[in-house]
Amino acid sequence: MLDFPKWKIWSIALTILLFGLLALPNALSPSQLAAIPDGFPKSQLPLGLDLRGGSHLMLEATATDVQKAKLDGLEDTVRAEMRVAEGGAIAVSDLSINAGRLSFVVSDAARVDQAVSILNKVTAPLGVGAAREVDVSRGSLPGQIILRPTAAGIDAAVDGAMAQAVEVIRKRIDELGTREPTILRQGGTRIVVQVPGLQDPDALKALLGKTAKLEFKLVDVGADPEEVAQGRAPPGSQILPSQDGSQLVVKRRAIITGDQLVDSQVSTDQNGAPAVSFRFDSTGGRRFAQATTENVGRPFAIILDGMVISAPNINEPILGGSGIISGSYTVQTANELAILLRSGKLPVELKVIEERTVGPDLGADSIRAGVLASIAAVILVSIFMVMTYGRFGVWSVAALIINAIMIMGIMSALGATLTLPGIAGFVLTMGAAVDANVLINERIREELRRSRSPLIAIETGYREAGRTIFDANVTNVIASAIMFALGSGPVKGFAVVLTIGIITSVFTAVTVTRLMASRWLTSARPTQLVL
Numbered sequence: 001m002l003d004f005p006k007w008k009i010w011s012i013a014l015t016i017l018l019f020g021l022l023a024l025p026n027a028l029s030p031s032q033l034a035a036i037p038d039g040f041p042k043s044q045l046p047l048g049l050d051l052r053g054g055s056h057l058m059l060e061a062t063a064t065d066v067q068k069a070k071l072d073g074l075e076d077t078v079r080a081e082m083r084v085a086e087g088g089a090i091a092v093s094d095l096s097i098n099a100g101r102l103s104f105v106v107s108d109a110a111r112v113d114q115a116v117s118i119l120n121k122v123t124a125p126l127g128v129g130a131a132r133e134v135d136v137s138r139g140s141l142p143g144q145i146i147l148r149p150t151a152a153g154i155d156a157a158v159d160g161a162m163a164q165a166v167e168v169i170r171k172r173i174d175e176l177g178t179r180e181p182t183i184l185r186q187g188g189t190r191i192v193v194q195v196p197g198l199q200d201p202d203a204l205k206a207l208l209g210k211t212a213k214l215e216f217k218l219v220d221v222g223a224d225p226e227e228v229a230q231g232r233a234p235p236g237s238q239i240l241p242s243q244d245g246s247q248l249v250v251k252r253r254a255i256i257t258g259d260q261l262v263d264s265q266v267s268t269d270q271n272g273a274p275a276v277s278f279r280f281d282s283t284g285g286r287r288f289a290q291a292t293t294e295n296v297g298r299p300f301a302i303i304l305d306g307m308v309i310s311a312p313n314i315n316e317p318i319l320g321g322s323g324i325i326s327g328s329y330t331v332q333t334a335n336e337l338a339i340l341l342r343s344g345k346l347p348v349e350l351k352v353i354e355e356r357t358v359g360p361d362l363g364a365d366s367i368r369a370g371v372l373a374s375i376a377a378v379i380l381v382s383i384f385m386v387m388t389y390g391r392f393g394v395w396s397v398a399a400l401i402i403n404a405i406m407i408m409g410i411m412s413a414l415g416a417t418l419t420l421p422g423i424a425g426f427v428l429t430m431g432a433a434v435d436a437n438v439l440i441n442e443r444i445r446e447e448l449r450r451s452r453s454p455l456i457a458i459e460t461g462y463r464e465a466g467r468t469i470f471d472a473n474v475t476n477v478i479a480s481a482i483m484f485a486l487g488s489g490p491v492k493g494f495a496v497v498l499t500i501g502i503i504t505s506v507f508t509a510v511t512v513t514r515l516m517a518s519r520w521l522t523s524a525r526p527t528q529l530v531l
Helices: 005-025 030-034 063-083 109-122 151-175 201-208 225-229 282-294 331-343 361-390 393-414 421-432 437-450 454-488 491-523
Strands: 054-060 092-098 101-106 134-138 146-148 183-186 190-197 214-218 237-241 246-249 263-269 274-280 300-304 307-310 321-326 351-358
Touching: 005 092, 005 393, 005 491, 054 201, 063 092, 063 101, 063 109, 063 151, 092 190, 092 331, 101 109, 109 134, 109 146, 109 214, 146 151, 151 190, 151 201, 151 331, 190 201, 201 331, 201 351, 214 246, 237 307, 246 300, 263 331, 274 282, 274 331, 361 393, 361 421, 361 437, 393 437, 393 491, 421 491, 437 454, 454 491
Parallel strands: none
Antiparallel strands: 054 190, 054 351, 092 101, 101 146, 134 146, 183 190, 214 300, 237 246, 263 274, 274 321, 300 307
16 A cells, blocks of 8 residues: 555656646746747636636527528528429419518419428428427418428527527637637526626627628619508518618518628728628639629629618629628728628627626736635645644645645646636635545544554555545535536536546545655654654
């Protein structure tokens, strides 16, 4: 039990040295960190919002928006499936979205059943036993078919939209160059965004509050102005506001969307004003070229988030797969739009329902208080252990310091963010880390009372106490795992630090102190031991 071959001694020493090197950058200034040669660890422990300061936003989506997006997708599905139906295209009319449902009329009464069968097939659930997401039924009018998303379908759409929204938000924040953002889903329709170090919540809101849905749609030049003035658009069309304050009637179906964009950058228009240039992928370029070729001489609208930016005429086919969006942009707003288009559109509109800014001074106060608490915990525990167990208490203190260094090293290597609850977990770990040494030392005392020799007492103490230590720490790890799995933000941070501390404390309190005891016994060979 107390026999340590050289390979084991070197393994322990190298493990401590490795984590010491990983923790070292946290004690260095930026200039000192820059002087470290390449190949050595340079990662510092990132600080959370409550320690570093920054911006906190809570965003919320509504199921109504998701339902509308799903109906828009169903409209494209209907058009595509009817166009390629077996036996030739099925002609449809009066395709419209109203009251949470999509309806259309099949012109040929003999093909209504075929259309229903096709739509039932393409909207069938994929999994075995899965609930149907879209109901397909016959309407009250001759040849009318109605598609209505089910509750299960809306729930699935919301879940998919929110998962996609998290990734889009992450891309947008990464474009800002900020480090270690925290992006978490909270409930079914909310997303919490925390960006440490960003003191401008308005810029963050402007970046995340826009859907960035870019569409190119043909202008409906045949719309009746009187009907439009009363807010009624022809079937298959919609009325959208324009940047100049007017309204424009456009076809509901987009000829191409921003989904095919591969790049967007700040550029200038013909007058030298800031603009945004964009480029489609090969598929999008072909569709854009085909659409402009087929509609030469007709106006088309460039629409961003439901707002018509411009509506130029198609004078000739646009074959290059690229274009420019111009308007009353500044360099900053043009750059923001370019970021939005590059990161992709949000699948659903998100509204800010809570915002909070934490100043760096408050974060510095929290760090100072946390450091003082940690130092106080180490000092008080050290005094108690040395006064109570003498030499063995000194070894426990040394193990405690090594434990703190290892925790910092592991967290730096993992890139874990240190938060205020994390500091609380760190302080708790410092106090609890010596529990194992207390158990070992008390068991050694018990063996000494039985008149055992120092060697036998120490060996028995480590062996017998080891089982209790293992059981106690397993239960702690289980509790930490439950907190991490079920908790959010701060609770997860506390659980991570606590789990790391439990694992490292077992290594330092048992293995490292046992090595110290073994080396002392080998060199001193005591015949008596007072503990």
